Each structure stands twice: as C-alpha cells, then as structure tokens.
Amino acid sequence: MSNVPSAGVPSGPETPTSLKKPKQKNWLAKEFWHIRRNRELLLLALPGILFKLVIAYMPMVGLILAFKYFRYDQGIFGSKWVGLQNFEFLFKAQDxxxxxxxxxxxxxxxxxxxxxxxxxxxxxxxxxxxxxxxxxxxxxxxxxxxxxxxxxxxxxxxxxxxxxxxxxxxxxxxxxxxxxxxxxxxxxxxxxxxxxxxxxxxxxxxxxxxxxxxxTDYYEAARLDGASRVQMMTRITLPLLxxxxxxxxxxxxxxxxxxxxxxxxxxxxxxxxxxxxxxxxxxxxxxxxxxxxxxxxxxxxxxxxxxxxxxxxxxxxxxxxxxxxxxxxx
CATH class of the missing domain: 1.10.3720.10 (MetI-like)
Known part of the structure; x- marks a missing residue:
C-alpha cells in the first residue's frame, strides 16, 4: 500500500522547517534547537533567572576579597593579592x-x-x-x-x-x-x-x-494483616520516608x-x-x-x-x- 495520504484526508500539522531537530551531531546546533523549541517557557523563566543571577551569582565576585588586602582607595580589583594570608586569622586565633x-x-x-x-x-x-x-x-x-x-x-x-x-x-x-x-x-x-x-x-x-x-494501600493491607499503629509507623512510614x-x-x-x-x-x-x-x-x-x-x-x-x-x-x-x-x- 502507498504511504501517501488520500486526497481530502488531513495528514496532521507539520513541524516548521526552522524547528525540526537537527540530524547532525553538532551539540551546539542541538542546544540551539532546544532553546528555540522552548523559547516561550524560557521567556517566562527569564525574570527568575535574572533575579538569581543578580542576587546569588554576581556578588560572588567579592570572593576575591578573601585573597586580597583590601583598601578602599584601591577598590576590590586594585587591592594587593596576599594569597592565603587572610585565612590565618581563624586558625591562629587564640580561641x-x-x-x-x-x-x-x-x-x-x-x-x-x-x-x-x-x-x-x-x-x-x-x-x-x-x-x-x-x-x-x-x-x-x-x-x-x-x-x-x-x-x-x-x-x-x-x-x-x-x-x-x-x-x-x-x-x-x-x-x-x-x-x-x-x-x-x-x-x-x-x-x-x-x-x-x-x-x-x-x-x-x-x-x-x-x-x-x-x-494508603500500604496501610489498608497492613490493617488487614492485623498490624498495629506502631508497626505501621516503623515498617511502612519510616522506611518510605x-x-x-x-x-x-x-x-x-x-x-x-x-x-x-x-x-x-x-x-x-x-x-x-x-x-x-x-x-x-x-x-x-x-x-x-x-x-x-x-x-x-x-x-x-x-x-x-x-x-x-x-x-x-x-x-x-x-x-x-x-x-x-x-x-x-x-
């Protein structure tokens, strides 16, 4: 039999050429395809992503202060590097x-x-x-x-x-x-x-x-077997938790x-x-x-x-x- 659909019978929506999954093994092309395919969901997640980026990740630049001798007039990036010298504060403290x-x-x-x-x-x-x-x-x-x-x-x-x-x-x-x-x-x-x-x-x-x-099926089966409440706690609830x-x-x-x-x-x-x-x-x-x-x-x-x-x-x-x-x- 021929695989060509008969006239007048709808064959279903076709995937746009721009959204067809690439057959090549180029990982960059595959990632780009996934981004385009889910662009609406990514757009909805964008405010949360930006919030996390600004609040959680951008301040991590300040971690370099742990390895510098910070001076206000020189700023974070202009201050002198001192390596692990700042970590001695905790371990050399009297207490x-x-x-x-x-x-x-x-x-x-x-x-x-x-x-x-x-x-x-x-x-x-x-x-x-x-x-x-x-x-x-x-x-x-x-x-x-x-x-x-x-x-x-x-x-x-x-x-x-x-x-x-x-x-x-x-x-x-x-x-x-x-x-x-x-x-x-x-x-x-x-x-x-x-x-x-x-x-x-x-x-x-x-x-x-x-x-x-x-x-609840676990508990109902246990009740039919005559299990007490304590036994159901110790042998059903705790193991599943x-x-x-x-x-x-x-x-x-x-x-x-x-x-x-x-x-x-x-x-x-x-x-x-x-x-x-x-x-x-x-x-x-x-x-x-x-x-x-x-x-x-x-x-x-x-x-x-x-x-x-x-x-x-x-x-x-x-x-x-x-x-x-x-x-x-x-």
Missing part, C-alpha cells in the same frame, strides 16, 4: 579551637535533635483528624517566622535575673536563682531547646507532607561549619562570660569585623565556610551512593 568545636558540635546537635523530634511529631500528626492537624501545624509553624531579635527578647523575659520567669518560679519553690547570662553550663541546654522550638515546625511540615504522599530523611540530613550537613548567627548572638545577648559555650565562628568573626574592621579576614572565613559545606555535602552524598544509590541526593 580557634573553641569556636570551631562549638560550631561543629552545636550544628550536629541541632540537626539530629530537630530531625528526631520532627519525625516524631509528623508521625503523631498523621494519627490526628484533619481539623486538629491544621491547628497543630499552625501552632508548630508559627515560631519559624519569628525573627531572632524577637526571640532574644523572649529569651530575656525568661532568663532575666530580676524579673525573669524562670527565676520567679525558682523563688516560688524556694530554690536558688541564677544569673543565666553570666553562666556557661546552662547554655549547653538553652541553645538547643531554642533552636528546636524555632525550627521544629518547618521540619515537621516537610516530613508530614512526605507522609501524606504515601499511598528514608529518602526524604537522607536528603534533609545531607542538606543540613552543608551548613555544619556555618553557625546560626542570630541564635548565638541575640539569645545569649553577646555577653562575654558565656562565650566558652555560646561563641561560634560567625559571632567571633562578627566581633572581629566590627571592632577591627578586618573585611579581608571576614571574607576569608565566609569563603572557607562555604567550601567546607560543599565538601561535606558532596562527601556525605558519595557515602550514601555507596551504601544505597537510589537514596543519594545526586
């Missing part, structure tokens, strides 16, 4: 070991504590009715939007030596009051609790969204060398006596920058934090790929 130790241990604690509590709350929310879930979600999520400056004032209302709620309760029970801002040990517990209170709502919402995406847990853990490791400046600066009120347990890299560099005006060292530390975060994420992802390739981030 280098303390601030690096605090940054790593606090961040690791925040990641694990928030992950464990968020998973537990997400599992509990999944057992509630729809109306109650909305109430608890809003209650848990509200602290996430409160600025750290306001959190510092809330902390002061609890920890103030004279009128703080905690000391008022201790006095009521005849116990000894504390000047919390001049002590070191209590902050080992206060800071993780504040970080948990502020961040647990967002993480819970992410895990709960993952749970709602699990097919494993990829999401791993991804969030890897992303959290990206900031393990970069502390929460607002939490460690505003909540402890930047008081010297509690520095041994509250000081981290970010607060230390901020004080050095404001007192000494050392832009070069601050830029070097910020650059180092980003590099360490990148290395940590890539390394963690490689480990996950070796153990379970399907659950790797990339």
């Amino acid at each position: 280098a070991f303390r601030i690096i130790r605090n940054t790593l241990l606090y961040n690791f604690t925040y990641i694990l504590l928030t992950m464990a509590v968020s998973l537990l709350l997400a599992l509990l929310l999944n057992e509630l009715s729809g109306k109650l879930v909305k109430v608890y979600q809003t209650t848990l999520f509200l602290p996430y939007f409160i600025s750290m400056v306001l959190v510092g004032y809330i902390g002061s209302a609890f920890l103030d030596f004279q009128n703080g709620y905690l000391n008022t309760v201790l006095t009521f029970f005849g116990l000894k009051t504390h000047n919390w801002y001049l002590e070191t040990t209590p902050w080992l517990f206060i800071l993780p609790l504040v970080a948990l209170w502020k961040g647990v709502g967002f993480s819970t919402l992410v895990y709960y969204a993952g749970i709602t995406g699990i097919s 494993k990829p999401l847990i791993i991804i969030l853990f890897i992303l959290g490791l990206g900031n393990i060398f970069r502390g929460d400046f607002g939490l460690h600066y505003f909540v402890p009120n930047n008081v010297g006596p509690n520095f041994p347990t509250t000081d981290i890299i970010d607060t230390y560099v901020y004080r050095a920058l404001t007192k000494l005006g050392d832009i070069n060292s601050a830029a070097a530390v910020g650059f180092l934090q980003s590099v360490v975060g990148l290395i940590t994420v890539v390394s963690a992802n490689l480990i996950v790929r070796r153990i379970d390739k399907d659950n790797a981030l990339f």
Whole structure:
C-alpha cells in the first residue's frame, strides 16, 4: 500500500522547517534547537533567572576579597593579592579551637535533635483528624517566622535575673536563682531547646507532607494483616520516608561549619562570660569585623565556610551512593 495520504484526508500539522531537530551531531546546533523549541517557557523563566543571577551569582565576585588586602582607595580589583594570608586569622586565633568545636558540635546537635523530634511529631500528626492537624501545624509553624531579635527578647523575659520567669518560679519553690547570662553550663541546654522550638515546625511540615504522599494501600493491607499503629509507623512510614530523611540530613550537613548567627548572638545577648559555650565562628568573626574592621579576614572565613559545606555535602552524598544509590541526593 502507498504511504501517501488520500486526497481530502488531513495528514496532521507539520513541524516548521526552522524547528525540526537537527540530524547532525553538532551539540551546539542541538542546544540551539532546544532553546528555540522552548523559547516561550524560557521567556517566562527569564525574570527568575535574572533575579538569581543578580542576587546569588554576581556578588560572588567579592570572593576575591578573601585573597586580597583590601583598601578602599584601591577598590576590590586594585587591592594587593596576599594569597592565603587572610585565612590565618581563624586558625591562629587564640580561641580557634573553641569556636570551631562549638560550631561543629552545636550544628550536629541541632540537626539530629530537630530531625528526631520532627519525625516524631509528623508521625503523631498523621494519627490526628484533619481539623486538629491544621491547628497543630499552625501552632508548630508559627515560631519559624519569628525573627531572632524577637526571640532574644523572649529569651530575656525568661532568663532575666530580676524579673525573669524562670527565676520567679525558682523563688516560688524556694530554690536558688541564677544569673543565666553570666553562666556557661546552662547554655549547653538553652541553645538547643531554642533552636528546636524555632525550627521544629518547618521540619515537621516537610516530613508530614512526605507522609501524606504515601499511598494508603500500604496501610489498608497492613490493617488487614492485623498490624498495629506502631508497626505501621516503623515498617511502612519510616522506611518510605528514608529518602526524604537522607536528603534533609545531607542538606543540613552543608551548613555544619556555618553557625546560626542570630541564635548565638541575640539569645545569649553577646555577653562575654558565656562565650566558652555560646561563641561560634560567625559571632567571633562578627566581633572581629566590627571592632577591627578586618573585611579581608571576614571574607576569608565566609569563603572557607562555604567550601567546607560543599565538601561535606558532596562527601556525605558519595557515602550514601555507596551504601544505597537510589537514596543519594545526586
């Protein structure tokens, strides 16, 4: 039979010659074809691309300050190159070991504590009715939007030596009051609790969204087999949430060398006596920058934090790929 369509029968729309996919192996021609074919979508994405370019990528030119001795009269590009000299500021500092130790241990604690509590709350929310879930979600999520400056004032209302709620309760029970801002040990517990209170709502919402995406067929089959709620949590929900847990853990490791400046600066009120347990890299560099005006060292530390975060994420992802390739981030 002939492949020529009969007269009067439409053969369908033909692709314009300019949009036909090139048969040659020239990658540039293929990319140009894809751009022309999706030009409407690219045009819609253009504002977002420009915003990301201006906000995130153009300022990265300033990273060269980490390798220069910056002078205002010479500008960024005219200042003298000093190599890795600016990075000595962090490692030769008298308190280098303390601030690096605090940054790593606090961040690791925040990641694990928030992950464990968020998973537990997400599992509990999944057992509630729809109306109650909305109430608890809003209650848990509200602290996430409160600025750290306001959190510092809330902390002061609890920890103030004279009128703080905690000391008022201790006095009521005849116990000894504390000047919390001049002590070191209590902050080992206060800071993780504040970080948990502020961040647990967002993480819970992410895990709960993952749970709602699990097919109900698994749970119905488990009920028919006589499985309890705890068994369904441990043998259905948690295993199916494993990829999401791993991804969030890897992303959290990206900031393990970069502390929460607002939490460690505003909540402890930047008081010297509690520095041994509250000081981290970010607060230390901020004080050095404001007192000494050392832009070069601050830029070097910020650059180092980003590099360490990148290395940590890539390394963690490689480990996950070796153990379970399907659950790797990339």
